[in-house]
Amino acid sequence: MTALAQRPYGRVGGARRGPWSGAGLPLLLPALVPVLVFSVGPLVYGILLAFTDARSGRNTETSFAGLRNFAELLSDGDFWESFRIGMVWGLSVTVLQFLASLGLALLLNQDLRLRGVARVLAVVPWAMPPVVIGLMWRLVYHPDAGLLNGLFGTHVDWLHDFSLALPAVIVVGVWTGMPQTTVVLLAGLQSVPKELYEAVSVDGAGAWRRFWNVTLPQLRPVIVAITSLDFVWNINQFSLVYVLTQGGPGGRTRLPMLFAYEEAFRYGFFGYAATLGVAITIVVLAVLGLYLWRQAREAD
């Protein structure tokens, strides 16, 4: 106790502040244990499973399969279809979400009257259970008791139509993800220094030029961060689409995670499903890497 009181944070002596110095280790241990046991452990186990032929049966033997799962995945037409749908979904939801949220954030950042209502509404989907969001939109899309057919005078079964199901689901994705994106972009807008606007106003720049030359460049780091996160969240989406369509009709909305869920828990191919998870991780990291690299280059 006295030793601690003399050199409270290892700062006074200045010699050792590393994590392995006397005061640090007992405190860092509780930090590392939850991370190791609850995060690193399961993930490493999951990644290892991708290289085995693990099945769901209780007494099945599991053996090392090398890259066989990956070879099988690459020649699996159903996987490629699911992958294509996942990319269409992931990219379009992320882009639409961003554009819609940017517009809303810009409006919320102004002195308009309905701002309070819009602000509250913009956050509500964040707090709702994804299952409830899915069920709610099923009510909206419902062919008989729904809202849309009555509104448009059509008779379409939106979520069971081969060409409309994916766009319909994408709209729900945008609605669901708008809150986080809007809140983050709004916070970014509010931290843009006022002087910058004043400077270009003196130059006689219009609203559009101000947005293009000041707001957007200032917002760039925030935009890159939130769109990257959105893309990761969207590509890994499961609950929303499972409740809306279960991946139907005919697999037209079967996102990669729905495909993986079916492989693992309907057909029992644990190893194969894990392989799919690893493959999606690689793709996500590649897309993000490319995106961040291009952004960093353009920022120079």
Added chain:
Amino acid sequence: MTRALKYLALLGYVAFLAFPLLWLLSTALKTPREMALIDPTWIPRRPTLANFADAFAEQDLVGAGLRSLLVAVATAVITVVLALPAAYALARFRGPAGKIAIGWVLLSQVFPVVLVIIPLFMVLRRLELVNTLAGLTVVHVVFVMPFALWMLRGYVRAVPRELEEAAAVDGAGRLRALAAVVAPLLAPGVVATLLFSFISSWNEFLFALVILKDPEVETLPLTLVRFVGPEGVARLGPLAAASLLATVPSLVFFAIIQRRLRSGLMAGAVKG
């Protein structure tokens, strides 16, 4: 852009954000007869609460709600108890181990949940915890932990080191300094993390779908999804009613966090 155009755009947003919510509310208050009308009505002609009663009669909403509550409270408490010392260490000791740990927390968000749920399922099966609420709680703790760590680490960093050091210089030991100075300042952050963990668990669906097999142990999201059967229009009313009820806890807690996050407890703590 003119002001009128801006208002028009804002109204468009309000309409897009609000109409599914209003439709849910409207459906929950409608009679089956009105729901079958060709021209849908926004405001129910004869608003009824019968759907709420039916919802309780048709599914074990009370039981499912209580089970969800149990899992969510347990998840929140266990997560924060495990994460708080960890977050403190990660915030205060900036050695390589801490950096690696926090880097991992961020990176782990990139991995799809299938990679986590399959090994957890296998472990839980070996421990005979599949189909139990305890098993689901373990999975939820795993699921919430990274973000809870991240949140709490931020709150700890917001407590100025100088306050702690001042207390230590005044003769209080580190633990006393923690209890007397840091803990009260950290309390709102801890509450926010508790509520956030609660909401995450209360709303969670995929893990529950994988872990829980019997209706007797189902949590609320699973029960809600079971409303959607081939039965058709007649059950939409109770479905909407139950969905509304299931959203209430998340919404209320979320509203509380929002305020907590903004309460400037730290303002003036150092300079004052």
